[in-house]
Amino acid sequence: MSSLSLFQRIVIRCGLTSCRSTKEQPVKIMVTGAAGQIGYALVPMIARGVMLGSDQPVILHLLDIPPAAEALNGVKMELIDAAFPLLKGVVATTDVAEACCGVNIAIMVGGFRRKEGMERKDVLSKNVSIYKAQASALEQYAAANCKVLVVANPANTNALILKEFAPSIPAKNITCLTRLDHNRALGRIAQRLNIHVSDVKNVIIWGNHSSTQYPDANHATVITQSGEKSVKELIADDKWLSDEFITFVQQQGAAIIKSRKLSSALSAASAACDHIHDWVLGTPKGTWTSMGVYSDGSYGVLPGLIYSFPVTCNKGEWSIVQGLRIDEPSRARMDATAKELIEEKTLAYSCLD
Ligand SMILES: NC(=O)C1=CN([C@@H]2O[C@H](COP(=O)(O)OP(=O)(O)OC[C@H]3O[C@@H](n4cnc5c(N)ncnc54)[C@H](O)[C@@H]3O)[C@@H](O)[C@H]2O)C=CC1
Numbered sequence: 001m002s003s004l005s006l007f008q009r010i011v012i013r014c015g016l017t018s019c020r021s022t023k024e025q026p027v028k029i030m031v032t033g034a035a036g037q038i039g040y041a042l043v044p045m046i047a048r049g050v051m052l053g054s055d056q057p058v059i060l061h062l063l064d065i066p067p068a069a070e071a072l073n074g075v076k077m078e079l080i081d082a083a084f085p086l087l088k089g090v091v092a093t094t095d096v097a098e099a100c101c102g103v104n105i106a107i108m109v110g111g112f113r114r115k116e117g118m119e120r121k122d123v124l125s126k127n128v129s130i131y132k133a134q135a136s137a138l139e140q141y142a143a144a145n146c147k148v149l150v151v152a153n154p155a156n157t158n159a160l161i162l163k164e165f166a167p168s169i170p171a172k173n174i175t176c177l178t179r180l181d182h183n184r185a186l187g188r189i190a191q192r193l194n195i196h197v198s199d200v201k202n203v204i205i206w207g208n209h210s211s212t213q214y215p216d217a218n219h220a221t222v223i224t225q226s227g228e229k230s231v232k233e234l235i236a237d238d239k240w241l242s243d244e245f246i247t248f249v250q251q252q253g254a255a256i257i258k259s260r261k262l263s264s265a266l267s268a269a270s271a272a273c274d275h276i277h278d279w280v281l282g283t284p285k286g287t288w289t290s291m292g293v294y295s296d297g298s299y300g301v302l303p304g305l306i307y308s309f310p311v312t313c314n315k316g317e318w319s320i321v322q323g324l325r326i327d328e329p330s331r332a333r334m335d336a337t338a339k340e341l342i343e344e345k346t347l348a349y350s351c352l353d
């Protein structure tokens with residue numbers, strides 16, 4: 001034992017302590033709601049290495065509720081049938097303690113899903129009590145330094161409830177998904193400019209993952225052969241950017257539900273992989289992404305809300321991009337979405353009384 005490094009000894013004693021360990025050591029990833037739409041799209045992506053890279057083995061912990069146990073077992077059977085080289089084990093369970101045991105990453109997808117015509121607020125009361133209970137299980141059974149991504153709606157407020165009822169998990173480890181909105185914004189700009197989406201960068205999603213979110217293209221750029229150019233200048237249509245573009249991103253989730261009669265499972269699963277990938281492995285130089293994170297008061301956002309900010313990630317830590325100029329219309333939109341989060345927080349607590 002004495003010839004082992006301190007890191008190796010910690011790994012042996014506690015199981016994995018960080019998301020990025022030696023490549024031989026599998027990372028344990030929990031997916032809640034794994035029998036659902038997003039779960040079904042997400043777990044093969046993780047098992048193929050989309051989330052943590054093609055050299056990182058993983059063990060999947062899949063959680064769902066007892067009525068979905070048979071379907072969950074079917075997902076496990078398919079994962080084994082797919083013979084993914086990186087997949088070193090699958091635990092499929094309806095026991096939240098078993099699901100959380102030793103996990104390094106928790107993707108919280110489980111919950112009551114918004115149906116056509118429902119507002120996100122309608123699902124809030126159903127989901128906050130689930131997140132309160134799962135917070136305690138994560139706190140007790142997950143690996144130290146477990147990274148948490150909340151996908152289930154209302155994502156920001158579920159993440160906030162999870163944070164408040166799991167006080168020993170550092171606030172910086174609890175995030176929510178706004179990467180789907182970020183990716184939608186990149187895609188819409190690329191479509192409008194008739195360029196490839198990978199040439200667009202640095203849009204921002206501010207605030208809540210809801211129809212009050214503020215998709216902001218003021219700082220976005222396009223990589224061209226003659227260098228980086230401002231999206232605002234290339235589009236040269238401020239009305240489109242402050243009107244149609246924003247509404248498109250805000251409403252795209254509802255549009256997909258209307259069209260599919262189901263939520264945007266494929267793109268949400270892909271965005272969840274992007275979120276964790278960049279958080280653990282880092283954002284590319286000169287590029288930021290959007291993540292719902294615990295506000296420290298940056299940009300005048302009330303501390304203690306889970307609010308989507310532009311962030312860069314390095315060595316498994318996110319930091320809010322500082323110093324961006326915020327014009328008056330942006331300020332108003334950022335405050336409006338913060339106001340909705342404050343209202344959701346109040347409503348969530350009233351549901352828990
Ligand atoms: N943040 C984002 O960008 C997005 C969030 N969403 C949200 O993601 C969530 C999941 O969406 P879908 O997979 O389409 O829904 P779904 O209804 O197909 O799946 C949800 C799964 O959660 C399970 N579940 C319910 N209560 C649970 C509990 N207490 N513990 C564990 N599992 C539980 C259900 O049995 C079901 O299998 C929804 O809340 C949806 O609104 C959807 C798209 C994008």
Ligand SMILES: O=C([O-])CC(=O)C(=O)O
Nearest residue numbers: 114153252253254263264
């Ligand atoms: O409300 C939903 O389930 C869908 C959703 O969040 C999205 O697609 O952005």
